[in-house]
Each structure stands twice: as C-alpha cells, then as structure tokens.
Amino acid sequence: MIKLTKRKTLAFTLIAALLLPNTPILSSEAAAASSHKTKATVTASKLEELSIKDLNQKAKATLNHVKEVIPDLKNYHIASIVKENVVTTSGPIERLEVILSSTPEGTTPDFGVVHVNASTGELISIDLQNGLSSSKGIGDEEAIKKGKEHLKLLFGKQAEKYKFSQILSSTVQDNKTQILVIYTSPDHYINVTLDRVGKLKAIQKDIYPKAELEGKKNKKHLSSN
16 A cells, blocks of 8 residues: 655645545555556646636636536536646646635535646546545446546547556555556556546546656456456
C-alpha cells in the first residue's frame, strides 16, 4: 500500500489539493507508479487565478461535459481555477486546475479536481475525493468493463484506442477497496481508478515525465486470476 501524506496548503498537483484528514485514498497516479516502477513528476508553476468567464470555449465545453457525465459533480460549485505551467512528455503546456467543492448537509466537504489543457481543452485528469463504497466489490472483468464505459462517456470515440493492460487493487481506510485499471494506446496509457462497485474515482492521462521509483511491483494481471 502506498501512503499519502496530508498537506497544510492547497498544492497544485493532482492529489495534494484534495487530501482530507484521515482519508488515505490511493491515487491512480500513485497506484500506476507502483505497477510500472516509475512515478509521474509534475512540476507546476502558478501563472494566475481565473474565473469561468476567463476560459476559452474549448475549456468551458470540457468542464461542462465532465460535470454532465459524472453525476457526483453536477451540483458541485467551482471553488477555484488556476492557470499554471506544467512540463509534459511533449513539452510545456498551460494547464487549468479546477477545484470543485460540494458540502452535503451534515458532512465535511467533498472535492473534485479537473485538469484541462488551457489552450486545447483536452481533458487530462479528474480526481474525486468523496468517499468510498463499502458495498460488496465487483470482479476484475466487470471492473475492466466499467472502466472502459467511463472512458467512453468522457472521451467518446477517442476511447476506442484504449486497450486493457492490467488491473490492480488497494485496501485503504476501514478495509475499503480501490481498483485501478490501466489502458494503453499507441502513444500513452491512461489510469482509471474505481471504487469497489465500479464508481469512477479518478482518471489520469500519462503525459508527465517519469522518474524511477524504488520498490517491488504491486500488480495483478487478469490472466493470473
């Protein structure tokens, strides 16, 4: 199991911005790192804070689509939008980090982070911090199917290029489980993180440079079941 530490301030990385006290949720990026013996190194330099009216039509369309196809995000409000410079495997880009927040009655806030290419509107990642199901878990075949369904909802016909690669699982707080399904395309892979009933928790495109990670592999191929 990979342990994530709490941060005192809002950091401009995929997971750190969302960590809540006593919620050691395994990110798709971290789980993939354990599988591939590499981890994404994301260095982001903040450029400016924005509002929704400052975004171009492509970025707005992507955010609206994400909120439309992910029920958990429909009623979330935008807490902040930050434009930042990040280095990707194809060079530097300007990335939008959109923090979404919802405060259901009687609970602590739930959060979501959406990363979008500021110029092209390309969806880079989504991460949801709104709890995990304790219901009976789905099997590997169903998880792979659910993961592909989420990709189709988010990326449409582009999802057809993603082929199943491997599946992992991790037990976190209160013996709840997260499932990571990794799909590959000709030029990159994409991580889809689900809870144990197949609900989307995160997606992450493999677009950031990698660094070596020490430790043993923690993977489970479908063929080994």
